[in-house]
Amino acid sequence: MFFRDRRDAGRQLAARLGHLKGTEVVVLGLPRGGVPVAAEVAEALGAPLDVCLVRKLGVPFQPELGMGAIGEGGVRVINDDVVRTARVAPDELTRVEAREGEVLENRARRYRGGREPVGTEGRTVVVVDDGVATGSTARAACRIARARGAARIVLAVPVAPHDWASRLGGDADELVCPHTPWDFSAIGQFYSGFFQTGDDEVVACLE
Template identity: 75%
Template structure:
């Protein structure tokens, strides 16, 4: 089993945890690679999204050996057995804690800004990562969620080693995994695109997950916004998935024509779209090709075919209430520009 990218993995994982919808669930993504996966899951469940910030406490002279972990809210987990075996002094432990706590607080400010962490008390917490290798970080995340008051902890990942359940033990109340092969070597081997997720994408995921209010409006009037919703774009005979975002008092809408090998989930295009939204422009991100069409690489470079899809998407966009009366522009990348 292979995943095209983290976004597709998140969509498929969301189907496996659909039973959690409506259960007062909070989705926590493990930065950085787990956050795009978690965003898709949170969107499908209609649940709030946040990050679960974990910092491993590496033993002196053996940083790969975890002697504990730190989490937000003053959560502290220490493995006394490792401390004794490694001969760690109280001073060394305190120094490691101070160092990692500073990193933890810095990342919290970077990712959330002025927003506070989503409360977990008495709720079901769904911890999501892009995969499990050793399980150390996932175990720490589950324990931290529990320490922050979670009533139930579920860990969900697209891929993990076949013995992953034994590695996690009882740290989670429920374990969900799409693929647990025996020949597991690394998480990245099960993704076609496993490019690094950067801090900007984590911030964008969290910002996009903030609920957008919809204001009351007269019948037939263009929504005052903001509007941010998944859409099905009718382009000729095909229906293509997309994301339509229109800020309040938008001055226009930009339709994105992504390049070869990319999709509506392109981190670059999503960052550009986020910038346009902040500047008061709406955006339509959508896939130019259906999944079965993408398998034929000739379609990726068929400019006439892609132009026809963009034309059809434009006609659909002009018919949407959110875009009525707004000028439409285009942002094209690579073959999308052609």
């Protein structure tokens, strides 16, 4: 185990991001599990915190396996290898996208409560999640930040597979991850407490 919980992971991650302190930084957490991690990073950097709304597109018969992701502003990332290997039909992909799109809209209303997103134009944006597995969600988040005018994007996660850099392509300008184990099967295996983050906790972090 590397982390007691997401707050502990956020503090460990923040220790690797000290070079960003004092710059024009915005921290974006991926709901739901990434937000408590991001809250610790934002506090350490003295930076504003917001959510980056992204939804994983899970394979219909194995929802934990991501075949892509969608995000705010119509951002869409599809992992063709997973779609092909899992033999997901186009109409199945369309149904999953429609369902997750509804969740995305509902969460935007719930988390922001009518507030405008924090401005990212011309700033360094630190995209934070509680870990990376396939990388689809993280890539979509980076693309959202880019579309919103970020000058520089730093993707920061507490744990990821050893080959995570190759999975991310060029969607982030800088990658920060304290732990990149070879024996990676799921993010939760590296946390003592990896309980589901509730909507109320996300809202509390943002407030």
